[in-house]
Every structure is written in structure tokens, then in C-alpha cells.
Amino acid sequence: MTIHADHSAPETVVEDQAADVRTKFGISVEDYMLPARHQIQMVNPDGTLRSHDEQGTEPGHEYPTPGDAELMAAYEQLVVGRRVNDQNSALVRQGRMAVYPSSHGQEACQVAAAMCLSEGDWLFPTYRDAVAVMTRGVDPVEVMTIFRGDWHGGYDPTEHNVGIQCTPLTTQLLHAVGVAHAAKLRGEDTVVMAMCGDGATSEGDFHEALNFAAVFHLPVIFFVQNNKYAISVPLSHQSVAPSLAHKAVGYGMAGERVDGNDLVALLAVMDRAVKLAREGSGPLLIEAHTYRMQAHTNADDATRYRPDSEVAEWQAKDPLARMKSYLTDKGLLDDEAGARIAEHAEAVATQLREGLGEDVPVQPLDLFKYVFAKPTSQLKEQSELLASELARAESAGNTGNAHNSGSESAK
């Protein structure tokens, strides 16, 4: 039997990569992997386009401006995303949902992360990425039922290739790596978008995922939304690296920083990343600078750890206002288009209000149905126990918890 193991020295792999980068971009591999000196930014907070020299681009870090159709489609999703965030927060206040970690202020990141992907690609979101999940095509009500408390997941991940929203930090990045690895072994050109936040970069799985992706040369884009806070803890307590994007070079992948409230720049950077990954350039790390405008969740009080002045400063950089002004000035967005988009956003909000306002009865016996693909006799027994409690409660006319019906059920 022949052994074909590729035990090439790492230097050889690095040299090959360096030669490849030189051919493609005419720069050194270090200059390619290190982020450009400034974040990529194309549109100013006031909506004016920055001159090419001011966009932060450099040789090997060039980003063509996205086309008009893409910008308009993305803007529409941005408006919908903002409406969804605010609708959901309202539904929490009304008690229709238990909790909602809002991405208010980060919608440009949400939209770009989903829109840069093709149909067969995969997205691995965190709990704050509901808007990205929705933008990918998942039914908004199905996305939100997790927060209503019906079940720990509301949508079928295989329908739109979207992993289940992940609450533990960065564990999903490894799932993204695995999906990409499986696709690569089958010769498919799937790209996987792996999302996490700034605080999450402190986790061990962040390191393991980036390293695995780099070593196996997988088409994964690690997309870090640096919204400046991990609940209450600022980034300075998580990392003192020059930037989070600088971490890329340590793994042997390219990193880039982008203005996370500038949808034009985001789309430009993400589109190119997807293209590079699909062409076989390996993984990339993109850090988007944005801001969590609201508290971590409704249970959090952001005034305890950050000044109002800071929030106001970021309010002026709002991604929505900026994009609106840019597209209007560009002559792409007029009152008619604006009204149509607003109507779309309102329709989604209505869908959410109606879908989440409705109390779908839970199925207690579902507790046992999905623990295993092949059920165990113990779970069958426990299922029968609960079924008999439910039957007793029903015959006693008690539609509530069977345990209210007396000490009988304790036996």
C-alpha cells in the first residue's frame, strides 16, 4: 500500500501561498494577510461617497463598488431588518416574546453577511443574528419562535442552509468549518459564513476554528461583528491586539477591517471574500466595526456601563440613515421606491405581530420525540408517564399543569 500523506513542511505550504499571493496581487503574503492600514470605508456617515484614496484600499486590498441593483436590494433588507428589530423589541415589552437580543445598529452587517452568499452556501449565526437568518430567506416567524419559548429552535436548517442560532460563543464556528470540510471533500464549491462577536474572539473555539479552517484550507469566512461590548465588558478587556482582524495572520489567513455601519463597504468586502474563498484562497477573517445601540437584551441595563454620549456618537453613524442618504443622492432611491420598501418592512412587521401574537399550543409529548433518532425504552416509559398525567388532567377538566391536580402525580 502506498502512503500518500502530505507531510510537507509548513514552510513549503507557506512558500506556495506566498508565491500565489505575489502572482495574484503583487504583494508579500504578510501584506496580504495583515489588514489594510485603515478600515475599508466607502460612504461617510453623512451619506457622501468617499474618494477612492480615502476608502482605505491598498494593493491587494482593492474593493470594487457594488452595483446599483445589489445596493438597492441590500437597502431594502436593511430597512426590513431595522423594522424587524424594533418590532421584536416591542413584542418583548408586550410579553409576546421572552427575550430578543436586538441587532439594532448592526443591520448593515446582518444584511451583508447573508446577501453575499449564494443559494448553496451556508450561514452559521449567533443569537443576535436573527436579521441575517431572515435575510437568507428563513421565515421571520420561524426565526423568532425560539424567543417566544416554544422550542429551542424554530426553523429547518436544511431549508436555507442556515445553522441553528447558537448561544454558546463560537462553538458554531467549528460547525461551519465541518460543513465546509465535508463540501470540500465532495468537491463542492460551498462557501460558509461563520459569524461571531468581538467578545467571542476570547473563546477557545474561536482559535480552534480559525486554525482548523486555515490548516485544511477551507472556504470559511469568519465574520466578527465588533459591536464594542460583550454584555457589559468592553473590547479592551477582551483583546489588546492592534485589531481583531490582525489575528488572521497568526493563523495564516487574510484579515480585513471594514466600517460595519457602511453597507456599501461591507458588501464590497464580503463579496470579494466570498469570491476569493470560492476560488480556493482558503479562509478569511473580516472584522466589522459597528455598535450595539441597545442593551444586550431586554434584561440588561446598558446605562450601567456606557455613557449616553458614546451611544449618541454612534447614533450619528447609523447605517440606515447613511445608506438612505447615499442612495437618494445617487438618484437610486426616490419617494416611490422608499414607500414601496417601507410597505415591505411593515408587511414583515405585521407578519411577526400576527405570527407571534398567536398562541400556538405546545405539545408536551414532543419533549420525548426528538431526543434520539432511534428512541430508547426509558424515554418511551417517561413519555407514557407524562401522557397519563395529561390524560388525568384533561379528564379532571384541568387544562393546566397536571401537577396542580394533586399529589397523585408525585407517585
Added chain:
Amino acid sequence: MTVTTAANGTTTANVSAATASAAASAAATAEATGPQSLTMAKALNTAMADAMRTDPAVLVFGEDVGMLGGVFRITDGLMAEFGEQRCFDTPLAESGIVGMAVGMAINGMRPVIEMQFDAFAYPAFEQIVSHVAKMHNRTKGKLKMPMVIRVPYAGGIGGVEHHCDSSESYYAHTAGLKVYTPATVADGYRMLREAIDSDDPVMFMEPKKLYWSKDQVDLGALRAEHDAGTSTEGRAAVARPGTDATLIAYGPSVPTALAAAAAAAEEGRSLEVIDVRTLVPFDDETVCASVRKTGRAVVIAEAHGFASVSSEIVARVQERAFHYLAAPILRVTGFDVPFPSPKLEHYYLPSVDRILDAVDDLQWED
């Protein structure tokens, strides 16, 4: 080689069709018939090779499993036969190995991964408990986790620190994981094949002190048994029939229990030995039937006794067979101390004498 449809509905093309089909015919003729002397290590190795020949979605990876064939040589020859796309070394990171396997399982593969030693699996605990165990449930079965996490476990090999833990209770306690542990060479083959076939995630606990145990097994017969769909999941085995008391054991403790039963027989006491085989799901029926018959039981396990699989077994049996019991069920387990150093481990491990002492304490005079 055919194209198979994997658990999640993804069509899985063969990653190295030519290699696999060539190997399949070679292997099928090589060791087809008749009983032969085989180690558990070879039985496990053959189970993986057979599974890889049958299904191109089966991948083997972990630390040192490729060129080296694993520190215990359980994956010996797999990379050479199936290529480095299907059997490969990963960076040294257990959470990474399990997490990547989760993604592969999502995308149509059936990963069989190795944690090098019991205590080295702990960095992967979050992936195992929060994702491997819950994915099927969270997605209401839309995503299955057809993966096997192989864990060489337990003591008896004079291992240094962190190399001898009995970690089965952590996994058995976690809803959504199946936990298998073979005690015989034949079960090594059958149970690993079944674990790989399973659409549920299986923690496959391999008693490392039994890797080099030998037995006469007929691989041809075991393969035929597998192909006929014979299942060991949730089915304990009567390793030795008896009438006076039942020894309930699993994994590394089964040979010790059998030795105790043999010694007891010389003293005229007939002990039945039950090999639990799959801790999850647990075979209440076989275990309780034995205890109802004998009226006495001792549970034997290497793991610490407190809040363990052994305590679960005692609880289950007394709930179901209380009125048949002539004496309280006793346990012989590891002490509740960190697994000892090589020179001290024999004081810790359940021994024949300690088991026989427990049997003597089963109120025979009443």
C-alpha cells in the same frame, strides 16, 4: 461504489471511489471465514475499515490517527487504505475535532473521531454536551448527528495522570447521547459497526486495558450478523449464567467480574455475570430479569461510585425488582478519589477479592 444518500438528505458522492472499491474486494476475500485469534484492537480497526468500505461518508479523524495509526494503533492502516481525505490527522484540539465533526455530520458525513485519552476529551465537553447531544432535539430531527466519538478509557494500564479516567458517567448523564462500551473482542466489532450505522451520536468508550485481549472470533460470521441488522443497542449480554447472585458489570470490569464468578464457582457459589454493553440505552429488562431470578446483586464499575452509572443501575434495579431482593444491592467501584498513580491503582480498581467480599456480604444467612 455507489452514491449514497446521507442522513440529512444530502447526496454523498464517494470521495475516493476507486480506492474504496478496490479495498472492499481485497478485504472481503482476505479474512472472510473461520474463527481466528483476534485482539479487540484489531476488531475495532476492522469494524472501521469495513464501515469505510461500505459507506464513503464514513470518515476517521483525530490526533495521530493517520500516519501513526493512533497511539493505540486502532486506526492502523486506515489512511493507507482509504487515503488522507478519509482518514486524517487534525490539529491538536479536541473541541475542534468534535466541533468540526458536528459540521461534517450536518453536511452528510458520518465522522468517527478519536479522543486520544479519556481525560483529553474534556476540552470537547461543551461541543459534546451542548451540540452533539442537542442538535437532533433542537432541530426536531431535521439535523441528525450520525457520529461516533471513540474514547479510550479507564485504568489498568499503569497510565500516568489524566490517562485513566472513567468518564462514562458524564456522557451517560447527558440526554441525547448514546453510550456504548464493549467488553469482548466480538462486541468490539459488532458494537462499533452499530455505532457507526447509528443516526444518533454514540460515545464509544473503549476499555483500553482490553485492547490487547484476545479471543477466537469469526469475522465472516460477525459481518453476516451485521449485514442482517442484528443489534446490541439496549441489549445486555449474559456473560456467564448463574443462579445465586448477579454481578452487573460493563466494559473493563466484565473480565474482573467473570474471574470473580469463576473463583466463586470453586467455592460452590453460582454467580451470573451481566455485561451491560450499552449504558445508554440501558437494558432494564435483562438486568432485572437476572436479579429477579437470583435475588441478589453486586454492581461493579471502575468509575467513582458517587453519582455514577453504578448508582443509576442500583436505583433502577431496586425500583423494578425490590420485592425479589434478599439483600441490598451492593457496589464495588473505584473510590471517590482522583484516579491514582500507577503504583497505587490496584488499590483503587475493583478486584476479584473485593467483589467476592461484596458477594459474601449479601446476607446469605437470612
